[in-house]
Amino acid sequence: EVQLVETGGGLIQPGGSLRLSCAASGFTVNNKYMGWVRQAPGKGLDWVSIIYAGSGGATYYADSVKGRFTISRDSSKNTLSLQMNRLRVEDTAIYYCARADPYWGSLDDWGQGTLVTVSS
Amino acid sequence: EIVLTQSPGTLSLSPGERATLSCRASQIVNSDFLAWYQQKPGQAPRLLIYGASSRATDIPERFSGSGSGTDFTLAISRLEPEDFAVYYCQHYGNSPLYTFGQGTKLEIK
Numbered sequence: 001e002v003q004l005v006e007t008g009g010g011l012i013q014p015g016g017s018l019r020l021s022c023a024a025s026g027f028t029v030n031n032k033y034m035g036w037v038r039q040a041p042g043k044g045l046d047w048v049s050i051i052y053a054g055s056g057g058a059t060y061y062a063d064s065v066k067g068r069f070t071i072s073r074d075s076s077k078n079t080l081s082l083q084m085n086r087l088r089v090e091d092t093a094i095y096y097c098a099r100a101d102p103y104w105g106s107l108d109d110w111g112q113g114t115l116v117t118v119s120s
Numbered sequence: 121e122i123v124l125t126q127s128p129g130t131l132s133l134s135p136g137e138r139a140t141l142s143c144r145a146s147q148i149v150n151s152d153f154l155a156w157y158q159q160k161p162g163q164a165p166r167l168l169i170y171g172a173s174s175r176a177t178d179i180p181e182r183f184s185g186s187g188s189g190t191d192f193t194l195a196i197s198r199l200e201p202e203d204f205a206v207y208y209c210q211h212y213g214n215s216p217l218y219t220f221g222q223g224t225k226l227e228i229k
Contacts, residue, residue: 044208046220108170110165
């Protein structure tokens with residue numbers, strides 16, 4: 001059974017940094033397309049980033065986070081991470097990790113999400 | 121940049137009725153890369169439809185997707201109480217790589 005569990009959320013001041021992790025079970029993270037999607041309180045879904053399969057998997061980011069966020073994988077722990085730097089108030093959201101289909105691009109499996117609150 | 125516009129914003133129907141949700145793209149898209157999700161309060165989204173018309177694993181047959189070009193539809197043939205939720209369409213493959221519609225809230229009338 002596929003399972004994704006996000007951790008690392010919390011309250012952080014503007015300009016600070018936070019690292020989110022997504023522990024995967026039931027499959028190998030390194031062999032799959034993996035991404036992050038966020039949802040601000042009461043708002044819709046907002047794509048953040050994706051990493052393609054393989055050791056040199058390409059990475060892509062939404063313009064709103066490019067240069068501030070970094071997506072990565074740890075094969076030894078079978079986890080996906082999102083390093084978030086220079087956080088802004090508008091980054092406040094629930095962050096979901098998801099497994100993506102490599103052809104259809106659909107986000108087939110989702111974690112339960114972790115809340116990041118950026119506030120002074 | 122592709123923009124997905126969903127309509128209506130809110131749809132009020134009764135259990136047993138048929139629901140029709142629309143997703144319109146700002147330019148022609150490849151229907152292979154059009155998906156639909158359901159999200160209930162306090163839960164993560166769940167994939168319903170991929171490739172515009174293929175049901176995801178364990179999704180009931182009352183859910184169906186259709187469309188091509190710029191106009192896509194999610195239909196729910198006979199609404200069950202558990203179907204009342206927010207629905208999002210999503211496109212993959214352009215800049216930005218992923219685009220979501222703003223969502224349609226399906227509420228009980």
